[in-house]
Amino acid sequence: MKPAPFAYHDPSTVDELMGLLAERENARLLAGGQSLMPMLNMRYAMPDHLIDLNGIGDLAGVAETGEAVEIGAMTRQRDLPGSRPAAGRFPILAEALAHVGHFQTRNRGTVGGSLCHLDPSAELPCVAAATDAVLVVRGQDGEREVAMADWPTAYMTPNLAADEALVRIRLPRSAALDGQAFAEFARRHGDFAIVGVAAMLSLDGDTIRRASLAVAGVGPQPVRLAEIEAALAGEQANEATFKAASGEARGIEAMSDAYVSGKYRRRLTGVLVERALAKAAERAREAA
Amino acid sequence: MENPRHTHRIALTVNGAPVEAEVEDRLHLGDFLRRELSLTGTHLGCEHGVCGACTVMVDGQAVRSCLMLAVQARGRAVTTVEGLAADDGTLSPLQEAFREHHALQCGFCTPGMLTSLTAFLRDNPAPTDREVREAISGNICRCTGYQPIVAAALAAAGAKAAEEEN
CATH class of the missing domain: 1.10.150.120 ([2Fe-2S]-binding domain)
Incomplete structure (x- = not known):
């Protein structure tokens, strides 16, 4: 038995959850547990109260409104690829999820859990950045919305107060471009990515109308390549254009760690940007 | 103070048989199966979700038993390696x-x-x-x-x- 002692709570409604969060000090929320449970087992995390979200049915499931796809925070990673509204509009979700851990961890792991854990190399926050996701947070006085760009406040730290909880993720339908692709490099299948790239393109014939590019693994949070996106608009969707974008992407600031140098991460970013753009263009043409 | 020992009473089925137990909140499912039920077929390797040795099926889904609390298995059907063969010992x-x-x-x-x-x-x-x-x-x-x-x-x-x- 590795975790330090804690009191387990299993609310069945969001209101009950809010009550617990208001009363209990040093509480942690347990979503799928695929990151928090290791942290508890290793005693990196030692909460006094563990509040299990798995019994709150309202937090799971995908809904489509006129403007957006709304993904409940407790939606399991395994359930997204088969979700028509989510993977239909955003097939990049399914492609990115194939890289998230293994099928056994995706059976428990959740979308909201990944977005709150904010591992720098995580795929779902990268896709959320590329798709202009809005995170809906429930607090003691109701809901507030946070743009993905403002969601990470520091290394592995979401914009979330101790008495708040992420309840759903909204992906605006306007952010779903015609061709979408996710490319990453990891040493072994299912390992944490060294670098991952989310790319989306909409084309007018062979001309790029709009582009979206986000990179995981280079810094503490996913990075949108806004300048490259702007430069791509109006260009021909061809190899020369993607090579130029790749060259620009190599200029990204990238961290070094004990295993991988920043230089290698920059190089990898260039390679993956080119691959993901080419794939996205191919898919945009197929969709046309 | 409520429940100062931080335990819960759970009922579940393991390999088809009903099981009831009082478990500490912090006990993970893998330790519960091995220590409380003596089902030592489930192996614990890394206990942080990387090695896969502790995988069991919960309601038919393969999951890491080291990354789930025993209390979370309340009302579920757990299948371990001991439950794969037929009752007469015929291998799957x-x-x-x-x-x-x-x-x-x-x-x-x-x-x-x-x-x-x-x-x-x-x-x-x-x-x-x-x-x-x-x-x-x-x-x-x-x-x-x-x-x-x-x-x-x-x-x-x-x-x-x-x-x-x-």
Whole structure:
């Protein structure tokens, strides 16, 4: 038995959850547990109260409104690829999820859990950045919305107060471009990515109308390549254009760690940007 | 102060049999199976979700038993490696194929391989070699005997397909 002692709570409604969060000090929320449970087992995390979200049915499931796809925070990673509204509009979700851990961890792991854990190399926050996701947070006085760009406040730290909880993720339908692709490099299948790239393109014939590019693994949070996106608009969707974008992407600031140098991460970013753009263009043409 | 010892009473089924127990909140499912129920077929390797040795099925889904609390298994149906063979000891087709293909050496990873592949082959009864490799990418065999494991999984799938055709 590795975790330090804690009191387990299993609310069945969001209101009950809010009550617990208001009363209990040093509480942690347990979503799928695929990151928090290791942290508890290793005693990196030692909460006094563990509040299990798995019994709150309202937090799971995908809904489509006129403007957006709304993904409940407790939606399991395994359930997204088969979700028509989510993977239909955003097939990049399914492609990115194939890289998230293994099928056994995706059976428990959740979308909201990944977005709150904010591992720098995580795929779902990268896709959320590329798709202009809005995170809906429930607090003691109701809901507030946070743009993905403002969601990470520091290394592995979401914009979330101790008495708040992420309840759903909204992906605006306007952010779903015609061709979408996710490319990453990891040493072994299912390992944490060294670098991952989310790319989306909409084309007018062979001309790029709009582009979206986000990179995981280079810094503490996913990075949108806004300048490259702007430069791509109006260009021909061809190899020369993607090579130029790749060259620009190599200029990204990238961290070094004990295993991988920043230089290698920059190089990898260039390679993956080119691959993901080419794939996205191919898919945009197929969709046309 | 409520519940100062931080325990919960749970009822669940394990390999088809009903089980009731008082468990400490912080006890994970893998330790519960091994220590409280003496089902030591489930092996604990890394206990942070990386090695896959502790994989069991909860309501039919393969999950890491080290990354789930025993209290979270309340009301669920848990299947461990001990529950794969028939009651009379007849091995499942996958277990039989493991024996046939020498798909285990030291045996440490075997329970996780068997539970993972049992769930995988149920959902994907005619997998490709690549799909089998991806399915066990989260199960580490430190004897590195992956080839016979893949061969056994493919053979079990083939045997099942042949059985269904007849």
